[in-house]
Amino acid sequence: MSLYNVQKFLYELNRDERVQQAYRTEPQQAIARYDLDEKERGALLEPDIGLLYHIGVNGQILMHFAAFCGIEWSDYLQRMRDGVERHGPVRAGVYALAGYEGVEAHSRRLGQDGGEEDPG
Amino acid sequence: MPLVYAGVCSHAPGITGRAERADPEVRDGFYAAYDAMRLRLEATEPDALVVIAAEHFANFFMDNMPAFAMGMADYYEGPIEDPEWLRINKFRAPGSPELSQRIIQAVMHTCDVAYAEEWRLDHGIAVPLHFLTPRFDVPIIPANINCQGPPLTPLSRAWSFGEALRRAADSVAERIAVIGTGGISHWPATPDSGRINEAWDRDFLDRWCAADRERLCAYSDTDTYLDAGQGGFEIRTYIATAAAGAGRGTVHFYAPIPIFAVGCTIADIEIG
Numbered sequence: 001m002s003l004y005n006v007q008k009f010l011y012e013l014n015r016d017e018r019v020q021q022a023y024r025t026e027p028q029q030a031i032a033r034y035d036l037d038e039k040e041r042g043a044l045l046e047p048d049i050g051l052l053y054h055i056g057v058n059g060q061i062l063m064h065f066a067a068f069c070g071i072e073w074s075d076y077l078q079r080m081r082d083g084v085e086r087h088g089p090v091r092a093g094v095y096a097l098a099g100y101e102g103v104e105a106h107s108r109r110l111g112q113d114g115g116e117e118d119p120g
Numbered sequence: 121m122p123l124v125y126a127g128v129c130s131h132a133p134g135i136t137g138r139a140e141r142a143d144p145e146v147r148d149g150f151y152a153a154y155d156a157m158r159l160r161l162e163a164t165e166p167d168a169l170v171v172i173a174a175e176h177f178a179n180f181f182m183d184n185m186p187a188f189a190m191g192m193a194d195y196y197e198g199p200i201e202d203p204e205w206l207r208i209n210k211f212r213a214p215g216s217p218e219l220s221q222r223i224i225q226a227v228m229h230t231c232d233v234a235y236a237e238e239w240r241l242d243h244g245i246a247v248p249l250h251f252l253t254p255r256f257d258v259p260i261i262p263a264n265i266n267c268q269g270p271p272l273t274p275l276s277r278a279w280s281f282g283e284a285l286r287r288a289a290d291s292v293a294e295r296i297a298v299i300g301t302g303g304i305s306h307w308p309a310t311p312d313s314g315r316i317n318e319a320w321d322r323d324f325l326d327r328w329c330a331a332d333r334e335r336l337c338a339y340s341d342t343d344t345y346l347d348a349g350q351g352g353f354e355i356r357t358y359i360a361t362a363a364a365g366a367g368r369g370t371v372h373f374y375a376p377i378p379i380f381a382v383g384c385t386i387a388d389i390e391i392g
Contacts, residue, residue, distance in 0.1 A: 004182060011181045015200050015240060059309025059350075060176035060268060063133075067205045073138060081311040094270060094350050095310065110317060110347070 050083020056093030124164040125297035126365030127388030133243040134380040153373030153386040154251040166297035174267035174354040178242035186234035191262040192220040198241025216259040226288035275337040278356035282363025300361030302354030314378035329369035367392030
């Protein structure tokens with residue numbers, strides 16, 4: 001499992017049109033040079049936003065990938081929520097620093113309403 | 121020439137990219153505050169604008185993450201995002217490599233900073249420029265503080281960077297303005313997007329307006345993460361700007377706008 005390599009691919013995709021073109025035309029080939037396991041490869045190819053979030057991909061990287069894949073903003077947020085529901089808390093990276101407690105638990109602790117609930 | 125201007129502003133991509141989904145009254149008040157900031161900035165007739173940002177993996181990654189970096193390029197292109205998604209057309213902002221070099225050299229006396237002759241702008245700088253220099257006609261010097269990939273730049277070092285920047289700006293003949301841009305509490309691009317801890321923000325802005333180094337640097341990263349989200353790590357840009365200005369701050373606008381995923385802020389600080 002390599003969060004670093006997953007994020008490295010997405011970082012390069014987000015900023016390089018040649019990588020974007022390669023991902024569009026030959027996605028298997030585009031990720032071939034990155035040291036990834038099967039689960040990570042599958043998450044990148046599907047793309048499975050919820051699983052990528054669970055793996056620990058930083059939202060500032062994931063957000064751009066979702067937009068590149070044509071995933072609308074509210075759908076993007078919901079896919080991450082579904083990913084945590086399905087796979088469990090974020091397991092690595094910045095969101096695992098202090099333990100991610102989930103939107104509802106977070107709301108209760110801060111005594112606030114939830115995040116952006118209205119899909120607009 | 122002493123520093124001519126220092127201020128802070130929000131930069132979230134939703135500010136331009138999801139404009140129609142915000143409460144029109146609050147949104148337009150925020151845009152008006154941004155425009156008033158532009159007028160105050162223009163009145164100082166800056167020769168160059170140092171933009172202290174918290175970039176989001178547009179140029180720097182965990183293969184070689186600098187605590188601080190400054191641009192030294194002829195020009196800066198942006199945004200890296202899809203223009204339709206961000207709703208800011210592709211642009212080229214002018215740089216001033218010779219001025220950058222002098223300022224970076226001066227900063228380096230007290231603060232280690234990486235430099236970059238190639239730098240692509242993401243929403244973190246593109247959104248502020250869209251409002252503050254809409255013709256992209258003022259030379260910029262982008263600066264970055266690592267607010268994204270732990271271990272993060274310590275808050276006390278962000279303050280020191282701001283002090284170093286102030287000394288550097290004061291040492292050159294050109295009229296330099298500093299803009300810090302980031303969020304206060306927010307959980308951008310995560311399932312919690314839209315959450316804003318207004319009480320935390322207002323307490324932070326009180327500290328900021330007082331340019332109170334001790335209280336601004338008192339947060340631990342863990343507490344910031346729990347109370348203000350990973351977006352709260354971007355207070356480093358505000359802290360550096362407070363150190364550069366060193367006078368009394370004024371908040372011209374603050375309002376949570378959940379669809380923009382941040383408490384939208386416009387403030388400036390006297391040059392003390």
